Amino acid sequence: MRIVVCIKQILDPETIKFSRSQQAIDDRLATRIMNPPDRWALDAALRFKEADPSIEVIAMSLGEPGVEDVLREALALGCDRAILLSDAAVVKARAAGLAQIVATAIRRLRNVQLVMTGHMALDTGSGTLGARLAIELGDWPVLMNVDQLRLEGGHITGLQYADEKYYHSSYPLPAVATVLETPQHPRYPHGADIINAYRVRNVEVWSSLALGIDPTTLPAPTTGRQLRVPPARQLGLIVEGTPQEAAQTLVAMLRSRRVI
Amino acid sequence: MxxxxxxxxxxxxxxxxxxxxxxxxxxxxxxxxxxxxxxxxxxxxxxxxxxxxxxxxxxxxxxxxxxxxxxxxxxxxxxxxxxxxxxxxxxxxxxxxxxxxxxxxxxxxxxxxxxxxxxxxxxxxxxxxxxxxxxxxxxxxxxxxxxxxxxxxxxxxxxxxxxxxxxxxxxxxxxxxxxxxxxxxxxxxxVELEWKPQPPLTPVEPPEYYIPLEKADIIIAGGRGLRGAGWQLVEDLAAAVARRLPHKAIAVAGSRGAVDEGWIGAEHMVDLTGRTVAPALYVACGIRGTFQHFGATEKARCIVAINHNPDAPIFKHADYGIVGEVEEIIPALIEVLDS
Structure with missing residues (x-):
């Protein structure tokens, strides 16, 4: 059985700047990282593989060739294969088209029983890929926003978060699961594995042409978009003085604001 | 024409x-x-x-x-x-x-x-x-x-x-x-649609690490900056606030750093991967401030930051800040609160 984990590369939110004058994201100094929720999804998939070595975990990502780095990281973490879907059509496509491309690639892999991804991408924050993929794959069931995933007897079960309550849900395979972040740390790769992932391992690059997708049939990008950067939060007040004075001033200020 | x-x-x-x-x-x-x-x-x-x-x-x-x-x-x-x-x-x-x-x-x-x-x-x-x-x-x-x-x-x-x-x-x-x-x-x-059977969904007890920090009016949180001073200071400050305001719900929380150090359980972690909170007052002691931390605390009405590093990002998000060593500031705060 094969598990596909869809990984997105995003700009590290800690390193990007938002330019208020340009109303744009300044990514000149930004580093690119694996979308954190996807890391948890990958972690869950690798746990399944540890429990049952016959499971093959395949990391999949799409975009420009630079995205390869997150796939190398996935290989270093223990994925069996890494596939990058990359060409002009992929770069241009939006949600509906992307889901079609990814689903075609997943179908091409055969015997994929489970597709996992993070519950959302931190950058766009949309979190719709899982549900869209499920439709494209032929109306597979989708477990959204789950935690504590288990594979048992041909079913995937998890603790689902919805409307501030938790539910156990279970669906038969094949299925799609979108994974929540939890306080438990996901694994990070060892240095030697990272070096191997670059020296020895191979990221397969698939193009939509090779998948037999005609880019003209993909849904056109349908939305015009622009960015709006909210005004900066007003800088707070630094309370000066010796510790005792500062403490007194602070408590007086908090009291005058009726916070305490 | x-x-x-x-x-x-x-x-x-x-x-x-x-x-x-x-x-x-x-x-x-x-x-x-x-x-x-x-x-x-x-x-x-x-x-x-x-x-x-x-x-x-x-x-x-x-x-x-x-x-x-x-x-x-x-x-x-x-x-x-x-x-x-x-x-x-x-x-x-x-x-x-x-x-x-x-x-x-x-x-x-x-x-x-x-x-x-x-x-x-x-x-x-x-x-x-x-x-x-x-x-x-x-x-x-x-x-x-x-x-x-x-x-x-x-x-x-x-x-x-x-x-x-x-x-x-x-x-x-x-x-x-x-x-x-x-x-x-x-x-x-x-309308007549085609209905599909829905499995009955019964809510289960939330996992242990999802204790509703959200319910707290005041949250005193500590981070890695307390390494020298000791975690007890945060607990003391929370106790002092509780003595002062007996009718408020006061909770102690930690940043990811504090949880990693093992000072406090993951159920009290304020982080996007832990809990997001919206108290009336959030006091961050020795927390440098990460993107995930801001995401989790942005709904707090008032944020107070205490940190020794004047360039710590947390000061950009705080309403009030005190630059200084936590082991000096917190005892002074406790004293003022108790007086």
């Missing part, structure tokens, strides 16, 4: 697509009452419809949907309400909306809609804007303009929908629940 050059200048005449009109909202009744989030969407849809000159139609589904709840929707601003008890299959929902051709189709960003909306969007091969925090109409294009947060609200992306239908899910709590107007009237109709 040959005016064909005008046509060339203006581009080919746009073929009006027939029938895509009116705003539709999908509301869900899991329980025998309407959800506030659905009413918020209906209220906003009413505003949009008035500026478009369109009707607001609501499709009410869910096990507890009935005629009375559908009438309630009219009272809250819908022009017509269609209801059916159950959970429709994706295909029947697709057929329903292919037949009714909504111009705008809205869902609440809550259980149900969060899953139904992207699935329906994919069946329609259509864009979907999620977590909308602002909706307006571009009157020239007759298109829906939606603002949606990116990077947890550090910026907003403004998207103009140009598909048919224009789909969005609306974040909870952004728009008010509309006022009741008991004099409103409208059509209420039962």
């Amino acid at each position: 040959d005016l064909s050059f005008l046509e060339q200048l203006l581009g080919a005449p746009v073929e009006e697509e027939e029938g895509y009109r009116n705003i539709w909202v999908v509301a869900i009744a899991w329980e025998p009452h309407l959800r506030a989030c659905d009413l918020q969407v209906v209220g906003k849809a009413r505003n949009l419809a008035d500026s478009l000159g369109a009707y607001v139609n609501v499709l009410l589904i869910g096990d507890n949907a009935d005629e009375d709840l559908a009438r309630e929707l009219i009272v809250y601003g819908a022009d017509a309400a269609y209801w059916g008890a159950g959970y429709p299959t994706g295909h029947s929902l697709l057929d329903f909306f292919s037949q009714h051709k909504p111009e705008i189709l809205l869902f609440a960003d809550a259980a149900g809609g969060r899953k139904m909306a992207p699935r329906l969007a994919q069946r329609l091969k259509c864009a979907l804007v999620t977590h909308a925090v602002d909706l307006s109409i571009n009157a020239e294009e007759r298109s829906l303009v939606v603002a949606t947060p990116i990077y947890h609200g550090a910026a907003y992306r403004v998207v103009e929908c140009r598909t048919n239908p224009q789909m969005a899910t609306v974040q909870q709590g952004v728009f008010p629940v509309p006022d009741r107007d008991d004099w409103r009237s409208g059509d209420v109709e039962m």
Whole structure:
């Protein structure tokens, strides 16, 4: 059985700047990282593989060739294969088209029983890929926003978060699961594995042409978009003085604001 | 006179697509009452419809949907309400909306809609804007303009929908629940969709690490900066605040750093991967401040930061800051609070 984990590369939110004058994201100094929720999804998939070595975990990502780095990281973490879907059509496509491309690639892999991804991408924050993929794959069931995933007897079960309550849900395979972040740390790769992932391992690059997708049939990008950067939060007040004075001033200020 | 050059200048005449009109909202009744989030969407849809000159139609589904709840929707601003008890299959929902051709189709960003909306969007091969925090109409294009947060609200992306239908899910709590107007009237109709059996969902006890820090009025949080001073200081400060304000709910929390150090359990972690909080007062002691931490605390009414590093990012997000060693500041604070 094969598990596909869809990984997105995003700009590290800690390193990007938002330019208020340009109303744009300044990514000149930004580093690119694996979308954190996807890391948890990958972690869950690798746990399944540890429990049952016959499971093959395949990391999949799409975009420009630079995205390869997150796939190398996935290989270093223990994925069996890494596939990058990359060409002009992929770069241009939006949600509906992307889901079609990814689903075609997943179908091409055969015997994929489970597709996992993070519950959302931190950058766009949309979190719709899982549900869209499920439709494209032929109306597979989708477990959204789950935690504590288990594979048992041909079913995937998890603790689902919805409307501030938790539910156990279970669906038969094949299925799609979108994974929540939890306080438990996901694994990070060892240095030697990272070096191997670059020296020895191979990221397969698939193009939509090779998948037999005609880019003209993909849904056109349908939305015009622009960015709006909210005004900066007003800088707070630094309370000066010796510790005792500062403490007194602070408590007086908090009291005058009726916070305490 | 040959005016064909005008046509060339203006581009080919746009073929009006027939029938895509009116705003539709999908509301869900899991329980025998309407959800506030659905009413918020209906209220906003009413505003949009008035500026478009369109009707607001609501499709009410869910096990507890009935005629009375559908009438309630009219009272809250819908022009017509269609209801059916159950959970429709994706295909029947697709057929329903292919037949009714909504111009705008809205869902609440809550259980149900969060899953139904992207699935329906994919069946329609259509864009979907999620977590909308602002909706307006571009009157020239007759298109829906939606603002949606990116990077947890550090910026907003403004998207103009140009598909048919224009789909969005609306974040909870952004728009008010509309006022009741008991004099409103409208059509209420039962619809026959293909229902699919829904497994009964019984809530389970949340896992141990999801204790509602959200309930606290005041949160005293500590981070790695307490390494020299000791975690006890945070507990002492919380105790001092509790002595001063016995009627308030006070909680102790930690940043990811504090949890990693083992000073406090993961159930008390304030971080995007832990809990997001919205207390009246949040005191961050020895927390440098990461993106995830700000995301989790941005709803706090007042943030106080104590840190020895004047360049710590936390000061950019705090209302009040004290630059200094925590082991000096906190005892001084306790003294003032106790005096």
